Amino acid sequence: MRILLTNDDGYQSEGLLKLRDELKNYGEVFVVAPLDVQSAKSCALTIRDPLEVDKFDDHTYIVNGTPADCVIFGISQIKKIDLVVSGCNNLPNLGVDTIYSGTCAACTQALIGGYKSIAFSCCGKEYFSQINKFTKKVM
Numbered sequence: 431m432r433i434l435l436t437n438d439d440g441y442q443s444e445g446l447l448k449l450r451d452e453l454k455n456y457g458e459v460f461v462v463a464p465l466d467v468q469s470a471k472s473c474a475l476t477i478r479d480p481l482e483v484d485k486f487d488d489h490t491y492i493v494n495g496t497p498a499d500c501v502i503f504g505i506s507q508i509k510k511i512d513l514v515v516s517g518c519n520n521l522p523n524l525g526v527d528t529i530y531s532g533t534c535a536a537c538t539q540a541l542i543g544g545y546k547s548i549a550f551s552c553c554g555k556e557y558f559s560q561i562n563k564f565t566k567k568v569m
Contacts, residue, residue, distance in 0.1 A: 431457030434514045434540075436500040438468045438532025441492045445518035448558050449550055452565040453515060460511070462491045462504035464532075469521075471496045473535040497536035505543050514540035517550030518561055 433453050437446045441463035453459045465484075476495040483503060484492045491507075493500045497516065505511055516536035523531040537547035548568060552558060 431512045432508070432510050433457050433459045434501070434504040434508060434511045434545075435459055435461045436463050436497050436504065436514070436516050436536045437519065438464065438471065438497045438516075438536070439520060440464050440466050440468070441486075441490070443520070444555060445520050445550075445552065445558055445561070448561045449515065449518045449565065452562050453569075455565075456569050457512070458489070460489050460491075460504065460508050462493060462500045462508070464497060464500060465492050465494045468496050468532045470530045471498075471532045471535065472530050473498050473538055475499060475502075497532040498539040501536050501539040501543065505540070505545060511545060514545045514547040515550065516540075516547065518558065519549075519551035520555050520558075521551065522553045523549065523551040 474496045482494040516533045519533040528534045537549045540547035
C-alpha cells in the first residue's frame, strides 16, 4: 500500500513523525507536510503566492502551504497513492472543530480528489504514546 501522510502541525511535529513510523508497518509512506503550523486553516488553498516545495528525500516533501495544498501536491506528483492519512494532531478534532481543522481538511481534499482518507487526532501530546495502538485498530 502507498500512503500519503500530511498534517497541519508542520513537517517536524512529533505526532506526524510517530504516525509515519507506525504507518510504515502497512506500506510505503510519503510525507508531504507544511513547512510550519497551519492549524485552523480548514480547506484553505494558496492561490496568490507561489507554492514552494522542498524535496527532503525520496519520501518527504515540505510545502510552504496549507494541508489542502500538501494533499493536492502529493496526489498529483506521487503516483499510485492508495490512502491519504492526516495527523496525528496534538489536539482533539471533535464536533464543530472538524470544520476549521487543517487535519480534517486534508482528508476532505483527499476525498475531493477521489482518495480514501483517515484523520488522526489526540487530546494532547501526552497521548501520542497510544498512536501505535489506534493505528493498528484503524488500519
